[in-house]
Structures are given as structure tokens and as C-alpha cells.
Amino acid sequence: MVKKFVREITYLPLILLAGIICFPVLFAASGVFMQQWELERNLAPVLAGAEGMAGWSVLPHAPTLRSLVELLLDSPQFFVMFWNSLKISLCILAGQTMFGVPSAWALARFRFPGRKAVLLLYIVLMLMPFQVLMLPQYLVLDRFRLLDTHAAVILPAVFSTFPVFIMYRFFCGIPESILEAARIDGAGHLQVFLWIGIPLGSAGIVSSGILGFLESWNLIEQPMTFLKTKSLWPLSLFLPEIGLEEAGLGFAAAFMMLVPALLLFLSGREYLEQGIAAAALKE
Amino acid sequence: MAEEGTGEMKNGKLVRVTAMFFALMLCFTILSRAADQMSVAVVQTERPQNRMIEHAVRTSGKIVQNQELAVTTLPDQRVTAIYVREGQRVAKGDLLFEVDTGLLDEKILDQQLEMEKQELQVKDAKSQKEVSAQQRANSQAQASEQYSLSTGRAGVQLARAKQQLDEAKEKLKKFRESVDEGKAGLSGGTGTADSDVEAALLQALEDKTNAYVAAQGELRTLEWEIENAVFTAKQNAAAGTLSGTIAGELSGSVSGNMSGAASGASLAAEDRVYTGAADAEDMDEVSVETGAENEAVSIEPLADDDEEIVLDMSSADAEPPVDAESGENMPGTDDASITVDMEAPEIVPDRTGADSRALDDPDADIGDMIIEDGGDPILPQPPTQEQLSQIEQTVRKSYSQRLAEAEQKVSSAQAEKETAEAALVQYQQEQLAAESSEKAASAQQLTADVRAAQQAYEDAAIAVNEAAVTSGRAVAIANIDEPSNSSDRMNEITYEQMELTLEKLEGLKKAKGKVCAEADGLITKINIMTGEKTTDTTALLMADLSKGYQFTADITKDQQKYIGTGDLVRLTSGDGKQKLEDLPVESITADENNGELYHVTVQIPEDTFEPGMNVNLDFVRKSETYPVTVPLSALHLDERQQPYVLILEEYGSIMGAEQRARKVSVTVLEQNESYAAIAEGAIGSEQELIVQSDKAVDNGSRVRVAH
Amino acid sequence: MQRRARKEKSKRRRELAGILFLLPGFAGVVCFTLLPFAEVVRRSFQSAVTAKWVGWKNYETVFANTAFRMAAMNTLRFTGVCIPILVTLSLTLAVVLQKLRSGKNFLKSVFLIPMAVPAASVVLVWKTLFHSNGLLNGLLMKLGGEKIGWMTSGAAFSVLVVSYLWKNLGYDMILWMAGLSGISEDIYEAARVDGAGEWKCFTRITVPNLLPSLYTITVLSFLNSFKVFREAWLVAGDYPHQSMYLLQHLYNNWFRDLAFDKIAAAAVVNALVVLALILVLRRSWERE
Incomplete structure (x- = not known):
């Protein structure tokens, strides 16, 4: 009985922790349904330098969809950025799949000279903070005259090595015997890759896709560095610019940005977990 | 295995939700753009032009004679007949009116008697003078x-x-x-x-x-x-x-x-x-x-x-x-x-x-x-x-x-x-x-x-x-000389005057009491009436046609600024049938009673307009050529009565390159009812000015140019 | 012999195929990362404006730069503090969660949510929380405490740590759980039969078995530690309190100032440090 109770009581701190972790999300979500006056009353001490302390209630006093309606119907600029973000993210995903999957397959399934070095290189590059690669990328984008275009954000991200690393782990997990059987059946390298590698490694591809999407949906430094034209900006650059007078709009926009990420996260949670877990698997 | 199945199902649902979400966002994108376009003012623009500012002076007036002739006759004559009416044209020698000759004879007789008396007086005075000498x-x-x-x-x-x-x-x-x-x-x-x-x-x-x-x-x-x-x-x-x-x-x-x-x-x-x-x-x-x-x-x-x-x-x-x-x-x-x-x-x-x-x-x-x-x-x-x-x-x-x-x-x-x-x-x-x-x-x-x-x-x-x-x-x-006694001379003068009056009476009698026009003209006023006696005022007034006519009209003070003596104007008859070009303005004078009014006169050549006609005057004063003129519709006044124009400005927004109105204060040098000349420097000749808009446009308003 | 030759031939063909598979992606990597990086290495020995060869001067400048030293120290301190905390915390959470019978999936999802939340979406939340008039100070004052300048004092560093933990706890937890699931239940059963307690089981069985995962988890945590810059930048701007002035801030500011020589030298140094770190970690892991 005591053991059971101990087991039950462990839930409490877990739920508390879960609450703390979820708080910012709930906070942002409740802001969407507040009216402007309530937001101003709550946030004025923080954003406008007013006296007193900021307050917050997770449940709005006078819930309204006004901010959301205003955002969705009266703010075409929001949609410009929303689609910019989506365009960048999807392009990056497509590019990563196109170039990353074969690379990962090659690294996982073939033995050739320099493979280990390439792997190490990929891991090192994967761990490089963006700021280290910012200058080289800037130089090459400048050379190709790609600065201030979406391609400037998309192309370097397409050749990011992190997805390769994730998918490599998945492809490593495919039993060699299946591939051997296929080869004996007379399948070429390409057929083996297309008909066996991709279907069996699809979980890895999806999970790396989800991770990639979350990452690219959240890009800030790259567009900030490479994009000057405001109309090319993704949503992530627009949100920090919102002040108190548009707080309602800001919360709504933040919420709308959160929604696709959460939807994708929820629908691909299992793949995501697999993808994450794959990284932890022993080589 | 069963758990995996429900997971699959759940995932499928979420994928559908995600797809729906993006579809919805697409709809809202279109909707919000439509709404946005509706709120944007559609404007028409023009560039400043290099042109003259024309000031049209237009007024209507009348043709009047240059000189009037007064037709007089002797007082105390009975008018027996008047042969003309006001507005009638007469030639030199035309019969104007007639007076009673019987009464005229009586007058002549009276006059002669008076003169005799006077003559005697003169004689007396003369003898007196000799004595004193x-x-x-x-x-x-x-x-x-x-x-x-x-x-x-x-x-x-x-x-x-x-x-x-x-x-x-x-x-x-x-x-x-x-x-x-x-x-x-x-x-x-x-x-x-x-x-x-x-x-x-x-x-x-x-x-x-x-x-x-x-x-x-x-x-x-x-x-x-x-x-x-x-x-x-x-x-x-x-x-x-x-x-x-x-x-x-x-x-x-x-x-x-x-x-x-x-x-x-x-x-x-x-x-x-x-x-x-x-x-x-x-x-x-x-x-x-x-x-x-x-x-x-x-x-x-x-x-x-x-x-x-x-x-x-x-x-x-x-x-x-x-x-x-x-x-x-x-x-x-x-x-x-x-x-x-x-x-x-x-x-x-x-x-x-x-x-x-x-x-x-x-x-x-x-x-x-x-x-x-x-x-x-x-x-x-x-x-x-x-x-x-x-x-x-x-x-x-x-x-x-x-x-x-x-x-x-x-x-x-x-x-x-x-x-x-x-x-x-x-x-x-x-x-x-x-x-x-x-x-x-x-x-x-x-x-x-x-x-x-x-x-x-x-x-x-x-x-x-x-x-x-x-x-x-x-x-x-x-x-020291003695005065040449003036009463003596005066008597003589009186006599002479009487003689003159008599002469006139006799002249009238000789003309059988008929009074005729001395020159070609137009009767403008008749002061006598048939059957009434004449007074010593003017009997008839007539326009002397031989002296020509002039056009007179009133213009306002504003118009007066743009027209001057010697300017060549165009005159058009009221019905538009007759037109005279390049007539010089003879004079412009201020009205004595109304400071806002000025009279303008133009001499008319002979045989063109008739006196009394309504005639329109047109004149266009052209200014110097201004490098920057804008249509008046582009000019606005702010709350401090400062003139300004709204120019089209491109700016990079989230929505891409967009256009908005920017207020530029200007100095108006001259303007007429359709254009205004603006001091150089405020706006360039390449700038697009908003001249028309379907909504109120302010500084910073987003606008779209209509094509 | 013939078979061997055939085997050789097929082996070479396989090598070629592998290289062909790798090539498109690798070409992109070379093009967009390696070659420009080589260019950066070259530039790190040149002056920014005249492109004159200056030898190690840029490196000397960078190392003499107090801002660089401060930022480097902050970054090292941050990784040195955060990664152990994160690793132990997430391991504890993973072990606890592993033991749960129900709600495991739900809690996993909840803990993972911060990873999905875009930084930009919660900027307002962070600002409201950590402002000197913010919610956190409000709570502190209600409990009878003093106001803390979260963003304007040394506490800014702890804000950085908290946001990092918040974001990566779920991610690392999943990683640990994957490692935990790799340990066969039979071993635990055998240990329990031998009379080992829970703690003994953990130290003697779980930890040794998870050591291989530790390498990966540490590397990934290290990778993610760079991403905390986003939150820091969004909340505190280009020049935050010096306790949270990271190398990324410095690079960003140098980049904006077009100090390409300094940024090049610093990037090379940074890359070398990362490389060294990975090699060390890898070696220590391989020795195990």
C-alpha cells in the first residue's frame, strides 16, 4: 500500500512541473482572448513603463475573439509573413529530404574511403553555432547574389547536416539481411535505396522532417542577417516588433504561429520521439 | 498492435486538422487582402508641370455712346408734336418736335416791346454821362x-x-x-x-x-x-x-x-x-x-x-x-x-x-x-x-x-x-x-x-x-477819370441780349416752330411732352453716333488685378453672333461708392455694336512660366491654413513595396481656378501628386494608383 | 581468385555508389559551408578592409578583446553549468517517467511542447515574467521578498539557464528514455533476484548502460545550448546584461559593425574549440 502511495505521490511534482512548463504556452494562449484594455492593464508596467506590477490571469475577464478576428481579417501583412514562414520551412524540408536522405543512406549503408572523416565533419558542422558559419555563408550568398532573397535562408538550411545525422541513425537500424536479400534478387543500389531504404527509414525521415520544420519555423538569426526587405520576413521576425498598443494583435499572431508547430508536433509526436531517440542509439 | 492502430488513426485526424488549418489560413489571407484593398484609397496622380497660370477675366456690360447731344429750345413754348421716341435713330436734319407758332408770335411781339423800352433807357443814360463829363x-x-x-x-x-x-x-x-x-x-x-x-x-x-x-x-x-x-x-x-x-x-x-x-x-x-x-x-x-x-x-x-x-x-x-x-x-x-x-x-x-x-x-x-x-x-x-x-x-x-x-x-x-x-x-x-x-x-x-x-x-x-x-x-x-457809368453799359448789354432772344425766336419762327436733329444720333431721352410748355432744361437727349461708342462693364477687385489699361480684350455680343478681338482697354476706374467694383471701358469701332447691346468681355492674363505648377485639386489646406500637397511615396512594408501619401508643405506663388504655381524646392518634377482620391487621404495613408 | 576479383570489383562499385549517393548533399555542404569556411580561415589572417596579410594579428586582437574574453567566458560558464544540470534533471525525469504506469505519453508530450514552441511566440511571456515589474517579481513581493532585476543583474544568467532548461528538458528526457528502453528488463530482474535495491539497480545497471547515450546527449545538449541565444536576443536585445552576453551576441555585433577580420578569427577559434571538444568526448566515450 505504501509503495503504491509513493508511486501515486510522484505524480504531484510531475504534474507541477508539467504545469510550469506549460505556463508560457497557456499564458500566450490566454492573451489571445483578452481585450486590448485588459492586456494594457496587465502589461503596462512591463511594456509601457507604468507604475505597479504586471498582472496576469490565465482566464481572461472578458474573453473575446476580437484580436483573432482583427488579425485574420484586417491584417494582410500577417499573412504575408505567415506564408513567408511556411514557404521557407517547406522549402527547407523539401531540400533536406532531397539532399539529406541520399547522403544519410550513403553514410549508413556504404563503406568507402573518407566515410568516417565525412561523418566527423558532419557532426562538427552540426554543432557549429550559426554565428560561426554566418560570415562564410554571408560571403557565399553574396557571391551568388542571393542575399535578400528567400533562397539565402533556404539554401544553407537545406545543406544543414543535422537531419543527415538523424536519418543516418535510422538507416543504420535497417538490418543488412533485408538489403542483401534484395540485392540477391537483382536489385541495383538505387532500387534498394528507393524500395527498401526509404520505406524502412520513413520514420527517420518523418522525424527529421518534424525536427527540421520546428527548427526552420523558428528561424530568427538567418532571416535577420540575410533578409533586408521587410516583405520577405518570416513571422518570427515580426512578432518581437509588436508593442503594447498592439499587444492583442501580438498575442493572436504568436498564437497563430504556435498553432502549426503544435499541430505538427502533436500529429508527429511519435515520429518525433523516435527521431530524438534514434540520435541516442548506440552507433 | 491495437495501440499503434489508434495512434495511426489519431495521427491521421491531426494531419487532417493541420491541412484544414492551412486551408483556413489561405482563406483568411484572401479575405484580409480583399478587406485591405477596400480600405486603401484609390488615387489618381499627376506630375507637376511647367506652365503658365492663366487668369480669365470675364464680365458682361453694355455699349454706350461716347457723347450725348442735348437738344434745347426756348423756354415757355408749347410743344405741339414730338416726332421721335426714345431709342430711335435719327439722321442729321430729321424733325424732332414742333412748337406752337401762335404762341411764338406772341413772344416775339412781347420781346420787341421790351426792347423798345430798353432803348429809351440807354438814351437817358447816355445824356447823363455827357453832362458829368x-x-x-x-x-x-x-x-x-x-x-x-x-x-x-x-x-x-x-x-x-x-x-x-x-x-x-x-x-x-x-x-x-x-x-x-x-x-x-x-x-x-x-x-x-x-x-x-x-x-x-x-x-x-x-x-x-x-x-x-x-x-x-x-x-x-x-x-x-x-x-x-x-x-x-x-x-x-x-x-x-x-x-x-x-x-x-x-x-x-x-x-x-x-x-x-x-x-x-x-x-x-x-x-x-x-x-x-x-x-x-x-x-x-x-x-x-x-x-x-x-x-x-x-x-x-x-x-x-x-x-x-x-x-x-x-x-x-x-x-x-x-x-x-x-x-x-x-x-x-x-x-x-x-x-x-x-x-x-x-x-x-x-x-x-x-x-x-x-x-x-x-x-x-x-x-x-x-x-x-x-x-x-x-x-x-x-x-x-x-x-x-x-x-x-x-x-x-x-x-x-x-x-x-x-x-x-x-x-x-x-x-x-x-x-x-x-x-x-x-x-x-x-x-x-x-x-x-x-x-x-x-x-x-x-x-x-x-x-x-x-x-x-x-x-x-x-x-x-x-x-x-x-x-x-x-x-x-x-x-482822375470819371467812371464810365456801368449802368449805361449794362443797359446796352440787356438790350443786346434781348436782341439775341428775339433773333432766336424769329429763327424758330422762320423754321415754323420745327426743331431738327443737328447730327446723326440715337434718341436716348425725351424730357418734353406734347401739349406741355417747354422749360429751360434740355428737351431731348440724343447719342451722337458720329462720335463712336464704348463698352462699359463692372469688374470685381479680384478681376481688376489681372487686367490693365491697354490690355487687348475680346468682346462678344450677348447672342454670340458678333465678336471683336484685340480691343485695347481704355480705362479702368474704381467705383466711387463700392470699393469692390471697378469700371472698365473699351472703345468700339464704328458699325459694330449698337448702343444698348449686352456684350461680354473676355480677357486672359498669362503669367510667367512657372516650373512647378500643380492642379488645384492636388492642393490642400491644413488646419493652420498652410497649403500642402500629397505626394506618392513608395515604401517597403511587410506587404511588399507599397505606396502611401506623404504631406509636403508648399508655398503657392500664384493660382487660378484650376492650377497653382508652387515655389520650387518643395517638390521635384518627377514626383507624383495625388490629385484625386476615392477616400479621404492623409499624411501616411496607404494608397493605390488607379490606372 | 576470380571470385575475389569479382568481390573486389563489386566492393569498388559499392564504394562508388555510396559516394554518388553522398555527393549531392556533400557538394552543397562544401559549397555553402566548407569552402566559405576556408575563405574565412584565409580572411582571419588578413585585414578586413585592405585584405593585407597580417599573420596572427587578428587572433591577437580577438584574444586581447575584453568583450570576446567576457563572451567566451560566459559561453563556457553557461555550457559548464547548464549541461550537467540538464543532463541530470532530464535523466531523473526519464527514470521517473519510465516507471509510471499511466499518463506516460501525456507527460512526455507536455514536456516536449516547449521544443515546438517558437521562441518568437513566447517573447512577450518572457518579457512579462522577467521584467523588474514583471510577474515573477510580483510573486516574490507577495511572498515578502525583494525585487530582483532579472534582466539587469547577474540574475540574467539564471534566466538564461531557466529558459534553456525549459526548452530542452523534454528533448533530453526523450533521449534518455530511448537509452533506458535499450536496457534489457532481464538484467534488472536478475539484479532484483540477487537482492539489489532500486538505487543499487540504478547505479550499477542503469548508469553504466546509459553511458554510451551520455555522449550523444551531451553533444546534442551542447548543440542546443547555442540556440538559447534566440530567447536571449529576443528578450534582451543586442546588448543584454553582461552576465548573459554570449559569443553569439558578440559575433552578431561584430557582423553588424562589419568587423570581418575579428569575426573570422573568432569563428576559426570557435570551430577549433568545438572540434577539440568533440574529439575529446568521442575519445573518452570510445575508451569506455
């Missing part, structure tokens, strides 16, 4: 006779006194000589010296005496002169108007003869002379016509100044000193001065002459003169007593220095003479004291005789002076 000639002769008589008598007395004086001197001389001869032995030579000394003293005494007499004469002359001047001044004051004329003529023609002082005075008076002369001219005409209808003419305040000029003149002219021996000169000079004064219209000498009796007495009462003048119709407003005495004082004052000088001279001459006398007496007494008592007694007797004779001579000399002055004055006064 005779009288005057007599008194003139008498005066000159008197003059020669009294001066002659005084001359005889003077000569006699002189003789006695000389005799007494001779006796004394002889006695002295005898004494000297006796003395010569005793004192040796001193005798001649003694008699020489005495002779010198005597001679000195004689000289001094003569000087004294001369001074006395001068003083007397001056006194008379003053009286004369005072009289003239009063006379002129009484007829102040005339003195203006005199002064004018004097300063004009006589200035050459004048001394410096006089010319200076005349210069000072010159500006007044114009008005004076002008008025005098007027008066001449009037007096000729009406004889008596003279207005007092407001020169009165000027009278004083004019007096001074006249007085200066006379003083300048009367300068020559009068000698005791040459007393005859004096009246002559005075005459000259008077004639200079009276060189004006006849009336002036007449009036002075009329007062000849008063002049007998130098201090003639001014009141008398005024009473006499009062009868004269020429002086309806006589100067008051006060004014006259004031004038007299002024005149006397101006002479006072000279008078004082003359008196001084006399008294000093007398003093000198007395000193000389005393010296002589003293000398003689000294002589006597040195001589024997009996001789002394006889010498004293002789000396006393000489002195008495001397005294007598002096008196006689002074008497001669006085006689010359007094009788000379009488002669002068007698010589």
Missing part, C-alpha cells in the same frame, strides 16, 4: 488853374523874400566892408579875414536853410503820398477782386520796371495771382454779359497780401525825391504810380474816379466811400469798417519808417540850420564886441534885418512847397 472837364481846368495860380503866387512871394534877404545881406556886407576899411589901418589885414569868415558862415547858413526847406518839402510830399496810398488801399480792399487782377498784370508785365523789393513781393504773390487772374477773367465775362451778376469771389483773405504788392509798387515808383524847386515833378510821378495801379479793367479806374470828391480830403472818411460803393452793384459784400481801418493802419505802418526818417531829416536839417545861425550870431556878436558901440548898434540892426529877411525867405520857400503840393494834389485828383 462836362463837369469834370471844368473842375480839371479849375484845378490846374488853381495850381498855377497858387504856385505862381508863392513863387512871387518867395522871389520877393529872396530879394529882401539879398538886400539885407548887401547892406550888412557894405557896412562890414566900411568897418573893415576903418579897421584895416588899425589892425592891418585882419578885416578881410573877418569879412571872409562871416561870408563863409552866411553861406553855410544859407545852405543849411535850403536843406531844411528841401527836407520840409520831402516830408510834406511823403505825407501826401501816405494819404494817397491809404486811399488806394481802401479802394482796392473795397473791390478786392480787382486788385488781384492788378497785381497779376503788374507782376506779369510791369515787373521789369520794378525795384528788387517789389519784384520779390510779386514773386511771393505769384501763386495767388493765378486764382486771382482766373477769377477776374470769369468776372470780366460775367460782367460783360450780365452787367451786375458778380459773385463776391472769395479772394478776401488774399486782399491783404495783394495790398502789399500794390503798395510796394507805388513806393518803388514814387521813389524820386521831390525837390522844393522842382515841385512840378511830383504830381506827375503820382499820376504814373496811379496809372500803373489802375492798368486793370476799366472798372477800377472808374471806381477810384467816382470817389474824387473824397480825395480832396487826404483823410477821407472811408465810410463815405463805402456808402457810395454800396450803391455800386459790383460790390455786394463791402469790407467792414474794421477791416478798412485795419488796412489803413497797415499802410501807415509800412510808411512809418520813411515818415520817421523824413521827420528826422527835417528836424536834423532844422537843427543844423539853427547851429549855423547860432554860429553866425556868435561870430557877429564877437565882432560887435570888438567894435565901437555905435557901429555895433548899426551892425546889430543890419544883422537882425538879415536874419528877419532870412526867416521870411524860409517861410516863403515853405509856402511855395505847400502850395505846390496842395494844388498839385487837386490837379491830380481832377485828372
